Amino acid sequence: MQRMGLCIGLKPEVIDEYKALHAAVWPDVLAVISAANVRNYSIFLREPENLLFAYWEYHGSDFTADAAEMARSPAMQKWWEICDPLQQPLATRKDGEWWAQMVEVFHHD
Numbered sequence: 001m002q003r004m005g006l007c008i009g010l011k012p013e014v015i016d017e018y019k020a021l022h023a024a025v026w027p028d029v030l031a032v033i034s035a036a037n038v039r040n041y042s043i044f045l046r047e048p049e050n051l052l053f054a055y056w057e058y059h060g061s062d063f064t065a066d067a068a069e070m071a072r073s074p075a076m077q078k079w080w081e082i083c084d085p086l087q088q089p090l091a092t093r094k095d096g097e098w099w100a101q102m103v104e105v106f107h108h109d
Contacts, residue, residue: 003056006099008099008100009052009089029076039058052087
């Protein structure tokens with residue numbers, strides 16, 4: 001299992017909309033996430049900075065392949081079409097990143 005953390009900004013004028021969307025995530029989107037071997041997925045919001053932090057545990061053996069399969073899903077594509085304009089990627093993210101990947105520096109069970 002690999003723990004993964006990512007972060008991105010959230011536009012302040014859409015916070016309520018973003019919360020409402022994630023309070024009722026579509027079952028098809030949840031199924032795609034599960035099929036991609038992603039478990040224990042959480043998104044946290046830090047206000048007033050409007051920073052989203054996503055955490056999940058990846059239980060597969062090839063995240064790149066599972067992420068690509070997830071991206072091919074029509075349900076996920078529609079979900080991202082709605083959610084992506086609400087987000088504000090960090091200026092410091094790497095090329096090709098939307099959510100900026102984070103490095104785990106500490107863990108304790």
